[in-house]
Amino acid sequence: GAGVSQSPSNKVTEKGKDVELRCDPISGHTALYWYRQRLGQGLEFLIYFQGNSAPDKSGLPSDRFSAERTGESVSTLTIQRTQQEDSAVYLCASSLTAQETQYFGPGTRLLVL
């Protein structure tokens, strides 16, 4: 079946602009996660959605970052007033439930000039 998909695959933007990144999880997966990975670094947890529960936003680095999820489907991660340090790969993952295997999308490579 279809895996996790993300769009766009690459995004170049100017400092100060807003960007919106999209994630389509695997159908039926109740849990969805966003991570950030800077070049040569490990995964940095950003936010986690589980069903209809309030999202765990504990990893969001600043109030410029926000994410929404529509039911148990698509999620969007929004970065407002982008900064150069936001340049990274943004990875989305989904899992059947919170403790099960996470399946990752190919990521969105964001470059802020």
Next chain:
Amino acid sequence: RKEVEQDPGPFNVPEGATVAFNCTYSNSASQSFFWYRQDCRKEPKLLMSVYSSGNEDGRFTAQLNRASQYISLLIRDSKLSDSATYLCVVGRGGRRALTFGSGTRLQVQP
């Protein structure tokens, strides 16, 4: 202290070598354990789950030591294609998200 700690490496080994990675976790209530693999500029993918009794998948063996709170991954007869970063992943159960270590980089050389 990080919740999941790994030696970043790199581990440089010749083809055919046996290599082992360890990972320690800080929360004794952790309940689920995994190893993921991440190739350069690719997304992480599940390599194997880690069970209390230990488990093997071909050339890969994973062990869990709950008393010492560490997980190991052993790779036998290393192949060039094993070159990647290996991520240790721990879950605390319930509705909490999994926690990823920063990874150990392996480079298998001809």
